[in-house]
Amino acid sequence: LLEAGGAHHNDFWVRTPLGIGRLLQNPKYVWPFFTEPQEQVNNQKVYWPRGKMPGGSSSINGMIYVRGDPREYDHWRDLGCTGLGYQDLLPYFKKLESAPLGDAAYRGRQGPIQVTSLAEDPQPLGDAFNAGCLEAGIAANADYNGAGYEGVSYLQLSTHQGQRSSTARAYLDRFTPPRLTLQVQAQATSVMWEGTRAAGIRYLHNGQALQVLARREVILSAGPIVSPQLLELSGVGQANRLRELGVEVKADVPGVGENLCDHLQGRITFECTQRISLNEIVSNPIRQAWMGAKYLLTRRGMMATPSATVHALVPAHPDEPRATVKIQMTHLSANSRYTRSPGAGLDPFPGFGIGFFQLRPRSRGHVHAHSPDALKAPLMDPRYLQHPADQEDMVRAFRMARHVSGQPALQGLIRRETRPGLDVQNDAAVLDYIRQCGQTSWHPIGTCKMGTDDMAVVDPQLRVKGVQALRVIDSSIMPTMPSSNTNAAAIAIGEKGADCILQYPFQVNA
16 A cells, blocks of 8 residues: 555544644645636635545544435436445445444444544534524434435534544554555556556655556555546546657546536634634633643543534525535634634634535536646646536525524624625625635545546446556545535445455456
């Protein structure tokens, strides 16, 4: 197993949920990718951090554990992704998790990924947001990973006893197969070939060019940004594009790098009437010490969260047959989702935010190598808000968030709306604000999509088209958004992919 980052997955701030604020802008822990300028988001180059250690982005993400909308997996099945309908994937979701909550017909009890519900440790702002959603007519849902998906719920996290349960800690640390060798700081540069059969991987380790051979097959799990880049640098992709890079064409697969999709997130922020937010804690050393002591003694409290505690998955329009937007309470307010300190833009008063995004964006972009050098980041263009329906859905999501903020349960905690402010009312002004504040939700997917159509990159067994002994098994194979957060679905794809390897093996390379 080649991992390009260092072995940092057990560092204290990686293990500690609230430590996410210390990770996302630190190149020790993340690859600091940026998109191309986004025309519909004020030409911003949007920052896209990705995990740089064993466990990938599961080691640096917000740990929000959401399987996704069962109807979307059935949509995958109907698109030709045989074996990825909801009933097909449910055994894998149960297998991967240890969740001491919900109905055992839907939830796993003995899997490697530990799952915790924040309903066990409620916070005042989360309680108020939950009550506000109920007052706004949103139904309660005790388990959005169970029989029903929609409604307002306390978040479930991939954590155990207040610590992150990443794939590295859950699988590699606890269940490492004796024959598996993990090589860190080993950055893959291309696939090696015997004709059109994948024969191994070239990689760099401490500046030295090395290679490793495969007896049976090569598996790319480098994620939605780097997996398509590695395919292109290995000769699999759009033939004309590969020739321009000076790469020998092994297979003309036009879908490589296409179909990129991400959730664009906006946020409304508020000044709070009570000192119950993270703003006054992270700006006060004494309060920080108290919060830290509580966490070290009990593994509870705000340090056991990523700063968000409750979300609602709802239709943003009465005519919608299922949830179309997500709104989520976060316990701080600042000029950016990455801000965690007063000098960098944290508001100097108690504050909180309600984040929002549409669940199934229609806009599609691409990721492509622009250099034959694997150390140069590819060009990433998600084309946020290019589809007019995405603009409409984001405005509706904003209005849903503001509607909930106006309910009695929250009004007593709101001194004023600080961003964008109540003078922003009409749709054009709301959309302008979304273009100003929009940032990634860290959910890019789709760039090596699975299917049977001409733009599919892998078949339903995750085998790359046009070549042999090569698979892609990561979130890049998702044909559409599974709906909300993507990490649980990515792990289920890993489990499904493991079975595909066993059930549809390539012959051994002598």
